[in-house]
Amino acid sequence: MSKMKMLPVQLSLNSLNPGIWSDVLWRCPPAPSSQLAELKTQLPPSLPSDPRLWSREDVLVFLRFCVREFDLPKLDFDLFQMNGKALCLLTRADFGHRCPGAGDVLHNVLQMLIIESHMMQWHLPNSPVTPTSRYPLSPHSHPPTPTWPPLNAPPENSPFHSSAHSLAGHHFMAPNSVTLSPPPSVDSQASSPPQAPYQNGGATGAAPGSAGGSAPAAGGATNTSNPTSSSASSTGSNGSQPNIMPMKGISSASSNHSDSEEEYSETSGGVSKMPPAPLSYSTASPPGTPILKDIKPNWTQQLTNSFVNSWSQQQQQQQQQQAAAVAAVAAQAQQHQLQQQQQQQQLPQKLTLDNTAGPVVTPAGGSISAPTTPSYMYKAKREFFPENSEPNTNGRLLWDFLQQLLNDRNQKYSDLIAWKCRDTGVFKIVDPAGLAKLWGIQKNHLSMNYDKMSRALRYYYRVNILRKVQGERHCYQFLRNPTELKNIKNISLLRQSTPANGNGGSPSMPQGSSQAPGSPAGQNWNPQQQSQQQQQSPQRPASRNGPMSLPAVAAVAAAAAAAYGPPPTSPLFMHAINGAFHYLSAAAAGPPPNSPALNTPSAVGGPDKFQFHPLKLENGSGSGSESAGEDLKPTDLSVSSKSTATSNEDCYPLIRNADGLTTIKLIRYNEHQVAASPAGQSPKHDDQQAGASNASSSPRPMDQASEQAQPVPMESDCNGGESEDSFRHMQQ
DNA sequence: CACCCGGAAGGATT
DNA sequence: GAATCCTTCCGGGT
Numbered sequence A: 001m002s003k004m005k006m007l008p009v010q011l012s013l014n015s016l017n018p019g020i021w022s023d024v025l026w027r028c029p030p031a032p033s034s035q036l037a038e039l040k041t042q043l044p045p046s047l048p049s050d051p052r053l054w055s056r057e058d059v060l061v062f063l064r065f066c067v068r069e070f071d072l073p074k075l076d077f078d079l080f081q082m083n084g085k086a087l088c089l090l091t092r093a094d095f096g097h098r099c100p101g102a103g104d105v106l107h108n109v110l111q112m113l114i115i116e117s118h119m120m121q122w123h124l125p126n127s128p129v130t131p132t133s134r135y136p137l138s139p140h141s142h143p144p145t146p147t148w149p150p151l152n153a154p155p156e157n158s159p160f161h162s163s164a165h166s167l168a169g170h171h172f173m174a175p176n177s178v179t180l181s182p183p184p185s186v187d188s189q190a191s192s193p194p195q196a197p198y199q200n201g202g203a204t205g206a207a208p209g210s211a212g213g214s215a216p217a218a219g220g221a222t223n224t225s226n227p228t229s230s231s232a233s234s235t236g237s238n239g240s241q242p243n244i245m246p247m248k249g250i251s252s253a254s255s256n257h258s259d260s261e262e263e264y265s266e267t268s269g270g271v272s273k274m275p276p277a278p279l280s281y282s283t284a285s286p287p288g289t290p291i292l293k294d295i296k297p298n299w300t301q302q303l304t305n306s307f308v309n310s311w312s313q314q315q316q317q318q319q320q321q322q323a324a325a326v327a328a329v330a331a332q333a334q335q336h337q338l339q340q341q342q343q344q345q346q347l348p349q350k351l352t353l354d355n356t357a358g359p360v361v362t363p364a365g366g367s368i369s370a371p372t373t374p375s376y377m378y379k380a381k382r383e384f385f386p387e388n389s390e391p392n393t394n395g396r397l398l399w400d401f402l403q404q405l406l407n408d409r410n411q412k413y414s415d416l417i418a419w420k421c422r423d424t425g426v427f428k429i430v431d432p433a434g435l436a437k438l439w440g441i442q443k444n445h446l447s448m449n450y451d452k453m454s455r456a457l458r459y460y461y462r463v464n465i466l467r468k469v470q471g472e473r474h475c476y477q478f479l480r481n482p483t484e485l486k487n488i489k490n491i492s493l494l495r496q497s498t499p500a501n502g503n504g505g506s507p508s509m510p511q512g513s514s515q516a517p518g519s520p521a522g523q524n525w526n527p528q529q530q531s532q533q534q535q536q537s538p539q540r541p542a543s544r545n546g547p548m549s550l551p552a553v554a555a556v557a558a559a560a561a562a563a564y565g566p567p568p569t570s571p572l573f574m575h576a577i578n579g580a581f582h583y584l585s586a587a588a589a590g591p592p593p594n595s596p597a598l599n600t601p602s603a604v605g606g607p608d609k610f611q612f613h614p615l616k617l618e619n620g621s622g623s624g625s626e627s628a629g630e631d632l633k634p635t636d637l638s639v640s641s642k643s644t645a646t647s648n649e650d651c652y653p654l655i656r657n658a659d660g661l662t663t664i665k666l667i668r669y670n671e672h673q674v675a676a677s678p679a680g681q682s683p684k685h686d687d688q689q690a691g692a693s694n695a696s697s698s699p700r701p702m703d704q705a706s707e708q709a710q711p712v713p714m715e716s717d718c719n720g721g722e723s724e725d726s727f728r729h730m731q732q
Numbered sequence B: 001c002a003c004c005c006g007g008a009a010g011g012a013t014t
Numbered sequence C: 001g002a003a004t005c006c007t008t009c010c011g012g013g014t
Helices: A002-009 A018-027 A034-042 A056-069 A084-089 A092-098 A103-122 A159-167 A173-178 A186-191 A206-211 A230-238 A242-267 A297-316 A318-333 A336-344 A346-357 A376-384 A398-406 A432-443 A450-462 A482-487 A491-501 A511-515 A550-564 A570-589 A601-605 A622-631 A636-640 A668-675 A687-697 A722-731
Strands: A417-421 A426-429 A466-468 A475-478 A654-656 A662-664
Touching: A056 A084, A056 A103, A092 A103, A398 A417, A398 A432, A398 A450, A398 A475, A398 A482, A432 A450, A450 A466
Parallel strands: none
Antiparallel strands: A417 A426, A426 A475, A466 A475, A654 A662
């Protein structure tokens, strides 16, 4: 009994080795828990290990077993007149409908088995996976499906887990793969570049194999053919079940990757140029699916190689491998060498850590991460893929993507982007091309390059999310902390505010919105600079998923894709991973990164980087902030806050809005600005704000130093240096 | 030449 | 259908 429920749900994360887990997760779906192992041992021997291979009889045997083993309510076996493949396609909801009282349990158990099976198979070149949809996972979009459960399962002990390692390959997709989601914007991807169809000849050779998985619902058929991936394939083919969602995420992800990869090659400017040779993967790339199409061989190969290598190593050293994969991506961007290094050293941790760290920001509602709860699985899913409208961006949005990279605990992406001064939010894009590629991967825009990405960054000037650090190439400064941003559902709001910005005060804020004092969002990153902050009005605490390092995921996915076929595409993939990761990490580590707990100052530190030191000033008192925090829970940033209300010059008082969000408002800002800044300090930064406010209107914001003249520290190197100091001042 | 800026048009997604 | 968030182009400035 307890088992029953527990099984699916509970994971004993604690024991897990985070690192390992993460690794595993990256590659494979969560390993089944030890419980699962037990379960497996108890399964009728006659049952093939791969649920997809089950016959109708086997399905019934399985169901009976579950009923007996988990003490489930009676099932109407007539509702399960299907073979294993079909069974695998059933979504949680489907199970729920068929057996209300036991649907979740059955689903979870099955997913675990599937995952395990997949893991076993993963290494297979042509795994079915396919994925197409990219973002499908996005919380919003797709509803529900619970597929993650498996992920949850913490491996810890589970043999599975270990096995997984060994298997390594197996990719996690398995479970997910099954479900495919429709490809999101395949076209875009495809379209983007002129690239060749790499896809395996279009056909995606892989596709077939992989296909299964991903076949996007729509495409459906796309490839599903793949037997192996029966589940996947089935899904595709079956179409019958629309609900596969969860899985799809994954699959899609994979697909995306590939795409991205392609881009990489392309965009990267040749970072690595690859011969057109198609990858071996088999992706299922449905026509529609974005996926791999273009992947460029070289790139992919590289990825693959790295990935593979890592993999193998992994077996040896799990972590290392992952790292390698990630590294590979990054490295490719620039240095292969680095990759190697990283792989050897850093990588291992990186991937893993990422996950854990990943999420720095939490949604306002710390609730999100509640993974710990028993029921967490479900919750987890939601978190990961919040069905809510929450903003979880999981890297979908550029700022979030950058944040994730920057805040990677392991600093895996330091070769691509790094903080110059975390406190002030100043960062430098170390490898513009590489970063752009990664972003392109993330978005499945094959042709992404720094020029384009930078345009997107400039777009943020208007909304006061970013500003350029003048004088320094590739240096930008976040004007808002992630939490804040996350809370803001629509940046547009910021935009609105923007105009206002005009100096006068808080430009940005949407006043209307709420800015007011109440609403603050959260914290700003840099206080000083920032101009304002607007608040975001509406905030929603989003429940974000958070954590995860997209990039890492992407990298991994890409690598995996390259290596195995359908790459997990980004978003979904990431999502999935995140989710899983999140889960795991949460379990292992305890509070989820985003969890409120983290918010606390101490917590903040948690993820190393996270701390923005934002300042939080709070109305109340510094600590108060926390109190406020409850409401606010600004999350990471806030945490650090020490800021007390002090008014330091630059401090921005936080304002709490009804929603509980805190916003920092620049109060002094204007004053000082005028006084101090003018010439001063901020040499250039002004723009930022200016941009914001003006942007829209004025031709060029930048100049306006006057406007904001904030005392921003920014300058390029904040390194702690002044900027921080200043920052600190402010805080204090 | 690379970087940066921002307008404009348009696509994908929500 | 509207809004958002880019993506893609582009001309121009530094």
